[in-house]
Amino acid sequence: xxxxxxxxxxxxxxxxxxxxxxxxxxxxxxxxxxxxxxxxxxxxxxxxxxxxxxxxxxxxxxxxxxxxxx
Numbered sequence: 207x208x209x210x211x212x213x214x215x216x217x218x219x220x221x222x223x224x225x226x227x228x229x230x231x232x233x234x235x236x237x238x239x240x241x242x243x244x245x246x247x248x249x250x251x252x253x254x255x256x257x258x259x260x261x262x263x264x265x266x267x268x269x270x271x272x273x274x275x276x
Contacts, residue, residue: 214251218247221246226239
């Protein structure tokens with residue numbers, strides 16, 4: 207089964223070439239189209255790193271002061 211981070215690795219080049227290619231064909235300068243596509247690829251990577259980060263262990267959240275309740 208494909209995991210989220212496997213799909214991110216697929217979407218990085220797709221975002222870059224899938225945005226920059228059509229923009230270039232539409233008449234946008236290559237020096238403008240590539241940074242636009244790269245911005246989308248960077249946004250996908252940032253989402254994978256900071257929003258949906260991998261976690262080795264699940265950390266259970268405890269209320270503040272629960273360890274001193276006894």
